[in-house]
Amino acid sequence: MNKNDIITVYGSNPTKMTESLLQAIDFETLLPDKNAFIALKPNLVVAVTADSGATTHPEIVIAIIEHLQTLGYRNIRIVESAWVGDSTKEGFRVNGYHQIRDRYSVPLIDVKDDSYSKKTIGKITMEVSDTILETDFLISLPVLKGHCQTAMTCALKNMKGCISDRSKRLFHTLGLHEPIAALNAARSADLVIVDSLNGDLDFEEGGNPVETNRMFATRDSVLCDSYGASLLGFELRDIPYIGLAQEMGVGSTDLSKANVIQLNEPSDEEPAKPSGRASYLAKHTEPDSACSACYGNLIHALKRLDEVDRLDDIPVAICIGQGYKGVNDPNKVGVGICTRGLGKSLPGCPPKAIDMIAFLKEL
Ligand code: SF4
Structure with a gap:
């Protein structure tokens, strides 16, 4: 899979759709050696299930774990942190992650309990999860959905679950856009598999899902969000953190150079x-x-x-x-x-x- 590829699949079965994407991207060729630490970062911003339009469908997580374990990968973790004031553990519980942990022997890392290292990008210093910084291959599993402050949330903003609550508060004080771009300059995902099955129309906490029955995969978080923005009807200028992330070298906003591959028909x-x-x-x-x-x-x-x-x-x-x-x-x-x-x-x-x-x- 090339850096400018965007691979899209339509359907209503997240397990089959994830398997199709993993085959199409030739997953194994992207992965490091078998002892590598691999982290899956779903979006569990609040403790609600995926039908709300807020959180990642757990079937996607399961399909990736099964694929990785079939390939011989054992050092897999699920890493997340709910927004300030909500419980990650409750998000894990209501979405069935305890069963995933027990069945596949994959630890659940609540970033709120993690240790952090300070990273400074430009004028912004943030506390990033040590688990994330120690990860060799980071797979981001965002939900493409609306957001009341940043208009949209997808791959770049999904990384906000990888920092301390103190840094999350700081990000809000700084207006979100520059810190989100800076965070991705410190660490962005190696692969993004977007849950665009029924993301919320305008709020990251869900409640108003819009069925689109779509998933897509990319290696470039900036390209991912640029494409996601076009799907939701936003211009890039509506979501400043995408352009800022490009300026900081995270990836490309240039959709004219993207190679969009559609694996099947929506019909x-x-x-x-x-x-x-x-x-x-x-x-x-x-x-x-x-x-x-x-x-x-x-x-x-x-x-x-x-x-x-x-x-x-x-x-x-x-x-x-x-x-x-x-x-x-x-x-x-x-x-x-x-x-x-x-x-x-x-x-x-x-x-x-x-x-x-x-x-x-x-x-
Ligand atoms: S153009 Fe027709 S077949 Fe294509 S996605 Fe729309 S309704 Fe479906």
Whole structure:
């Protein structure tokens, strides 16, 4: 797997999707020797299960451990720290990590109990988990989701679970963006496998999941977040820590040089079911057998337009879904290749939210 590869898979079975990604990235060729310390860093920011849209699906963690152990790796750890005020141990408990620990003999490291070493990048000094600093190969397993302060969270911000609570407080005092970039300059992930199955629309603590039934893998955390931002309909300028991380040498924001590989079609899956608080956005849609990835991207696009008071400028409900294949109606507007017979249609399968926004603004 090259540094500019982004490998995407669609589906609703996280175990199978993870296995497909590990095969496609030729996992073994990336790994160090068999005695190496390997850390898996899920997102357990709060003690809720993955259906909330906040935390990593534990099936992804299990699939990676099984794959690593089949290859002969034994020094595997699961490392995480909940946000300040919440319990990592409770996050481990409600997500079944105690059973994972016992079944696979993989220790759970609560970074809140860890020792730390000070790292200084530019003017920022932070306390980074010694377990993370001693790790030879760090696999980050973030959830791609909205965030009320930084707009979005994915690979770069997932590293915040690798520092002391004192440093987390400092990061908030410093406005998050520069410290997040600096943290990744001190230590970033060697491989990122993103859980983009049902990340929350706008809050990292979940509660309003949007099904997109997608996962993707990259080796570059900056490229990862740049791609993730486009899927959620953000411009890079909306999330300053991504560009700052590039400036600090963590990776590249240049999606034009990314090699996006799609392992399967979104249409292999069940149609999306509009739900939750996002239903006020769904009023602007006319879905017919829409794939989750496509529909989820449209919901994110509508959310971005709502944030700038442009939602009510959309003159018609937006058609989306496989039910529009072969439909020719000059008065309707749609997104996705399935709607190409309509009066106006945005190509792509699925189109990214950032492209949907540009299209909807022109209507
Ligand atoms: S364009 Fe059609 S087939 Fe492709 S993701 Fe959208 S709804 Fe599914």
